[in-house]
Amino acid sequence: METSVIGYPRVGALRELKFATENYLKNHLTKERLQSTGLKLREAHWKTQQSNGVDFITSNDFSFYDNMLDTAVLLNVVPERYRKLGLDILDEYFAMARGYQGEKGDVKALAMKKWFNTNYHYMVPEMEDETKITLAGTKPFDEYLEAKKIGIETKPSIIGPFTFLKLTKFSGQKEERDFISDIIQAYVDIIQKFEQLGTKWIQFEEPALVMDIYEDDKKLVEKLYRPMLSTKGKLKVLLQTYFGDLRDCYREVTDLPFDGIGLDFVEGNKSLNLIKKLGFPKDKKLFVGIVNGKNIWRNNYATTVKIVKELAEHCEKLVLSTACSLLHVPYTLKNENKLLKAHKKYFAFADEKITELSQLKIVLSSKDPTLSDEYKKNIELFSQKRAGQNSTVQSVVSTLHEQDFVRHPNFEKREKIQKSTFDLPLLPTTTIGSLPQTTEVKENRSKFKKGKISFEQYTQFNKEKIAEWVSIQEKIGLDVLVHGEFERNDMVEYFGENLDGFLFTENAWVQSYGTRCVKPPIIWGDISRSKPITVNYSVYAQSLTKKALKGMLTGPVTILNWSFPREDISLKDCAFQISLAIKAEVLDLEANGIRIIQIDEAALREKLPLRQSDWHSEYLDWAIPAFRLVHSSVKPDTQIHTHMCYSEFKDIIKNIDAMDADVITFEAARSDLSIVDVLKESGFKTEVGPGVYDIHSPRIPAVEEIKEALEKILTKIPLEKLWVNPDCGLKTRGENETIPSLENLVAAAQKLRERVPV
Template sequence: MKTTIVGYPRIGSLRELKFAEEKYFRKEITAAELEKAAEKLRLENLDVQRQSGLDLIPSNDFSYYDGMLDTAVLLGAVPARYTALGLSPLDTYFAMARGYQGSEGDVKALAMKKWFNTNYHYMVPEVDDDTEIKLSDTKPFDLFSEALANGVKTKPVIIGAYTFLKLARFTGKKNAGDIAQSVVNVYADVIAKLSALGAEWIQLDESCLVKDMTAEDITFFKDIYTKILDKKGSAKILLQTYFGDVRDCYNDICALAFDGIGLDFIEGIKTAELVEKNGFPKDKVLFAGVVNGKNIWKNHYAKTLAIIDDIKDKCGEIVLGTSCSLLHVPYTLKNESKLSDDYKKYFAYAEEKLSELAELKAITEGECSDKLEANKALFSQPRSGADKSVTERVAKLTDKDFVRLPEFAEREKIQKKEFGLPLLPTTTIGSFPQTIEVRKNRAAFRKGELCEADYDKFISQKIIDCIRLQEKIGLDVLVHGEFERNDMVEYFGECLDGYIFTEKAWVQSYGTRCVKPPVVWGDISRAKPITVKWSKFAQSLTDKPVKGMLTGPVTILNWSFPREDISLKESAMQIALAIRDEVLDLEANGIKIIQVDEAALREKLPLRRSDWHSEYLDWAIPAFRLVHSGAKADTQIHTHMCYSEFADIIKDIDDMDADVITFEASRSDLTILDVLKENNFRTEVGPGVYDIHSPRVPSENEIENALHKMLDRIPAQKLWVNPDCGLKTRGEAETVPSLENLVAAAKNVRKTL
């Protein structure tokens, strides 16, 4: 058997690409210097994969920002507002990703959404009626040639034509069918050029095949690929799927002229059943995704070998691989100098997963029996982390623990009277810019170079400054700024028993944004109050309400590496009880508005609608309700969600029974407003009026126009005014004028009501 992976991380094991790009954005290095840094990382990755013994190494899995954005550029789907800036190709690319504000013009970034059921975000390609689809970039060819020049004939990776067309946003009268032939022509050209360069295998990622497909979808897919495969020539085409199974179209894709088909045996609930029931074409290569590309636990060799044994007689050639790209896990355990071996022996990051594939290959060939026995021994021994009191507390929950009284309408009346806020109350989502000074002081405190008293003094002054700034700007509901927090999940995880933390396990979330997910090791509980100290201090500084800021249980779980030995539901309820304790402590200490962020609620929603409730929503929504069901009627519960498609679960979101919810909306052109109106959304709502993931400053007029659009669909009594996400990643230079314009716009619109 041969081995391969779907893709490899690209941000750098120590985030080198992130830092190089940020230097480029600050004009501290040139485009040539940025490309040199990127090339160095690509060649390092190439060498790691080559030395691991990987048989088919991918190329073109590198990106400066996002693979979907790269595909849009490849196809020439660059909206005219970006080309009109007259920037270089690289700066035009970054303008699409981040927005642009300068003498050449002022444009917002493309919309950004979650990539299927992951915490990675992709840029949504935009196609209008004037878009001319044609081969417009050389990146796949350049990176294949680069690897070839360094001794490796790679497997080029490109997002597939069907997935591109299904995820693209059509802004005019044309639809996917209208440009399908042009897209087919580009893919045929790409395959021909790569084949001419010497590529033997070309991987086309079609992750949309694991979602619900109608008969029309299947016909559309078959039409596209019948045409593409008719022109493939001598190249071998791998249809790669991941994040689930292809139950709707298995036989259809097997009947097409693909040379290989990649199936996910980890998240694909029905993948093994499909192969067992229908067989697999002997003239095709099965690329079996048997190593988990999304979690950091070691592969259980006995279970994986059982899968291989079950399918090998039904297939011809099998290539062992990962379930999806390793983009979703950290680079290497070699950077974890502080993590105990008692933990590390259970983990496998991207580089270690390459070793697992090599060992699995050797075991199937009758070698490495010692590796198999060591793996069996590891999984046979019990792990630490069990807490009987936690599991008993979860077991004792009853239906009433998930219901808050009085009901929403009565609470709304009580809270209007309690807070006396104006129409269109203004607030922010929570965090304020984390400056170099903030990060340096936090690092010094963690290293023991700054004592706790001095660190607390520093944080206290930052909070004082933040409260005074918000009062000066004129915001109605304030926040403390979250200067003490490194990350909205890691900070809470550090204060919960049952979590462990890594040192350098960085994972790309979008562009240059990286996160370091904590690991759920054992049963979760709260040992002591987490946020009460600083929330209480902030509230003491002002007569205006200051929100207590918490992260919700579903987001904490979804943005962690979860356990695999218990259900996600069990873990979520454990975390929910811990956050519930924090809500009640905040309330007891005079915090009257408490925001429990569920930014990642939709993230783990199953990709198939039939599994939504039974596999997820039936425990995810109750977990949030459990957090706040004990709060008093005059305590206002807020939540926040961002960068997902909410339309299809909007009723479930309303059923969370929060008092106020803020949404990301600005990058999506406020399309969620119609959904809220159509569904008679009960909860008070704050759709984001400007995009904080872009450095541009929205004008007062721009925000006023957004508010008028909102008021066409949302009653003024239910509308809040806020940015679309936290301000942590922004600089002070753009944050202050943006918020000043936000407050001024809200006041101007109030006068018209």
Template sequence: MNTSVIGYPRIGKDRELKFASEKYFRGEIGGDELLAVAKEIRKGGLLKQKEAGITYISSNDFSFYDNVLDTAFLFGIVPQRYKDLGLSDIGTYFAMARGYQGEKGNVKALALKKWFNTNYHYLVPEIDDDTNIALTGTKPVDEYLEAKALGVDTKVAVTGPFTFLKLAKFTGSKKISDVSSVLTGEYIKLVSLLAENGASFIEFDEPYLVRDLSAEDIALFKEIYTSILAEKKGVKVLLQTYFGDIRDIYGEVTVLDFDAVGLDFIEGRKTAELVEKNGFPADKILFAGVVNGKNIWRNNYKKSLETLNGIKAANIVVSTSCSLLHVPYSLESETKLAEEYKKHFAFAEEKLTELGEIAALYGTDFENAEAYKKNQALFEGRVDCEDKDVQARVAAITDADYVRLPVFEEREKIQKAKLNLPLFPTTTIGSFPQTQDVRKNRQDFKKGNITKEEYVEFNKRKIAECIKLQEEIGLDVIVHGEFERNDMVEYFGENLNGYVFTEKAWVQSYGTRNVKPPIIWGDVSRRAPITVEWSKFAQSCTDKPVKGMLTGPVTILNWSFPREDISIKESILQIALAIRDEVLDLEANGIGIIQIDEAALREKLPLRKSDWYGEYLDFAIPAFRLVHSKVKPETQIHTHMCYSEFTDIIPAIDAMDADVITFEASRSDLQILDSLKENNFKTEVGPGVYDIHSPRVPSVEEIVAALTKMREKIEESKLWVNPDCGLKTRGDEETKKSLVNLVEAARQIRG
């Protein structure tokens, strides 16, 4: 039985790509050196998969920043403002990804959004009325030939035209129907170019097919691929889907002239049913995604083999459910994690072994095989994963625990009287720059090079400096800067029971931003207060209100690797009770504003609207209310969300019953404002006035223009002024300049 990997991690085992890219941004290395680092990373991944015996290995799955951006660049879909900078190709590419501010101009980056239901982010392509769509790049061919020179004949993975068009933003009067035939023609040219260079298999990634599709969507997909498949030039074409099932278009897909179709049997809740009820064509290969590409737990061979044995298809390939981009490289890097834990996990390299073993067991008397017996022993039990007290607390939750009184309108009056903030109050989202000295202090403490007293004293000094800076700038609501925190989820996980942690289990979130998600091993509870002493100290440094900064239960779960032996709902409620304990302790210690970030609220939201309620929003939204329902009326509860589509769940967000919510809005051109107005959004709101994921400094005029637009859609008494996210990844100088401009813009608007 053959095996397939949809895509492989690309940041490097030791994050080589991140560090090389950042050196390039700082001008410490040139483009050639950056390209050389990338080539070595690709080589390592290709040879590792070849060594593991994977049949279908992907090329062109590598990216310096994002594959959707790569596709836009491939077909010349580059907005004029980036061309006008007159930069090199790679300079233009990074200007689209990060923005540019320098001697050649000042432009924002493309919008950044979540990649379906993952913590990865993609850059939104822009197509205007003057865009000349044409195949101008050769990246897929170059990387195919590079792999072939290493002795690896790959399938060439390409973002499919349908998904690309559905994710793109049309900035003028043109619509998808106006450009689809042109883009299709350029994809046909790409197929021909790959065929001329010896490629025998092309993988078109079309994850958008797992969303709700209209009749118009289905017609568009059929039109695009009828044209492409008629010009295959002898190349086999794999239609690869993931993150769900393709119930709306399964029949149309199976009659088109694809040579193979990849289906997700992990997140595709109706995939097995679709194949069973409708059959699968005998002349096509079914790439069956049974190895989870998004989580790190070992595969249960019994379940996978039962799934494969239930598939009525003549030719099956064992595949990952999605790209392995979403999991770390290898357990080999985890030298401190006990074997008792490690044996239950599978990172990217270990998943290659799982693919091979499942393929070898399929069609055999596998129950007597050593690999099978060893695998099943892992599922007989895990140590220290149950806590009866935690389970009892969850069972004791009542409907009253989800309700905060008095109602929002009464609380709003009480809080305005107590806080006495000016119109358009200014604040930040929470974190301040994590400079080299901050990271060194934390590492020295972890390594035992300094005492706890020295570690605490350093952080208190940084907090005092941060508060003094904010007072000098003139911000109305202060934050303590979060210098004690490594990551907004990992930090809390380290202070909760039920978690285990890794050393080098990094995954890409976007561009050079890599995260190291903690692993939820067992039932979760709080050991002791986590943030209280830091917040108390910060408040003692100023007469202005200081926000207590917490991460919400949904985000903590969504940005961890979750358990698979209990439900998502159960895990979220456990975490919610732990964070509620922290909220009440902050309030008891004099913190009058508490921000509970839910940046990842939408991440586990099912991709189909019909599945939203009943299994996610019906417990995710109440879980947030559970966290803050017992605080006093005068305690103001904030939350924050970023880099997802929120416009269609605005009523659910309002139902979180927070007092203030800050949104990412700057990269999406404040599109959320219309939805807030249409839904009579009651919560006070701070749409981000500038993009912190770009190094550029916004001007006062730019922020004033954004606030002027906001005032047209949001009541002045409800409008806050803030950046669109935390400032952790920015530098000190650009942060100060940006915030000075933000405060000045607020002053001008008040005037």
């Protein structure tokens, strides 16, 4: 029995790559030092897997920003606007990722979207009509040779051509079909280069194959891979899928001359039945994705052994594998000193999952797996009863009825009431919520957590920052203000820390995009709220201004999706528990005079099943009601906002409208305001604020740029329905970027107001 790891985390156990990259981008670190940090991390990752006996260790899973961006650069898919900057290769790469504003030009970053059903964000490759796809880079070959140099044979991994084409934006007249011959040749060149290097296996990642696949897609897979695979000699090719099953194209994929096929048996609900029904080719290795790469709970060996035994009846060559890349879980439990042993024994981060693969290899190699020590210990763990149950919460969730999810009066009546109540100007301006988290803000929070300052000192600092930024917002001229969230480390972790039922880590960081890392809380038990969370700071901020101020909350679906969820109850029940807790906070804010309340659902689309036929039954039928439950009891003149970002919304826009919020803000800047067309086509009733500038880039948008964006929006969205805002929170931006950007935003809105007849 062999073992395989699809991919390994890359930012460093203590975020070494994050800090090195940020220092490089600030000109505080040389290019050589940055490259050296990357090399050290890669070597450490390979050696960790080698020491645990992993047979198929992956290379080229490392990236300074994103693997899709790496693939675009490898294939020469670099839009001309970045080439014109005249930057060197690495800086051009970062310009594509983050945008560039300097002496050589001013360009926006590539669009950024969620990677399938995860919280990881990828950079969207952009194909222009003039693009010539060709093998232009050396990164996968260089990293393979680095590993070879220290005595480790790896399987280089590259995003496959089908997934690359499906996730690429075609910005000119040409379409996908116009680039097929070139991309085939580029991948043939990749195969040939690895043949020359003596590589044994190469991994092509094709997660797009687990989505809805139609006849044209099947023909494309055949058209891409048949000529590619005909050129390989001794090199063996693994087609690696994850995040679901191949129910739409299993026969077509298994008929192709791959040497190995990786299937997901965690999220791939039909993978086992497909093999039992249709069989599996004897000449191929089946890479069995059985160790969950997206959640942190220990693997249940009894379940795994049962699945592998069934597979062994149909497949001759099995390789145990992670179900997806371990990019989506933290590095190691070794750096967690505050988690109780009673809790830690249930968890497996990346390193522990590699250990699980090693143990399962031993277990499954035994004549009777159930007699091995590793198996017995695992069974004992899963037979124990965990603490954390709350019978009151369970009872309330079980007795919810239809009217608990309905707000009165209807939207149209509320809209009229709120227009009169708030008396805001046309094109009201606001921000999404968070304001710059400066070094001083982070230090204040850190000192308090370490016990170096008192709660009173910590709170006083936060109030001073709130007062400072209320004044700045008033001076800028924003219409609806925010308190800035200076007390919050993360929009989900903060709420988890103030609710019962969560556990927290010290160093369980997971990459969200680029240098942005998050530390998801762990949902351990039933969730409830025992005290107000945000009321004091919101009330204090409102006392400083006569303008309306938004209370800022994170919605139940986002809290669930950006946490590591329980696996012993349904996601629906867990979401409703969180909804009831956040609902209590909403009603407390309202009772204390906060009449605009934003309940962010940035991650609403994130866990949407990849196949449309599963959307309602497996997700939307409880996710949308979970949001409605939060605000269903507020008064008509309390305005409910929500925010969503970095996802495709076109296909669920009706469901978003059914959330029955009063105002919804969307990320739109990086996607060229494409959401606006969707809103118009759907007859969207909710008031909207499509983000008019990209906050993930350090560049400052000009007044004219924002005004032009608003003019474009106003051709599709009625004036009285439109809000003006950035496309996400501003916590990651500096004050020197944020203030002028907001000043330009307000100035642009004002220019348009002046043109509107009174």
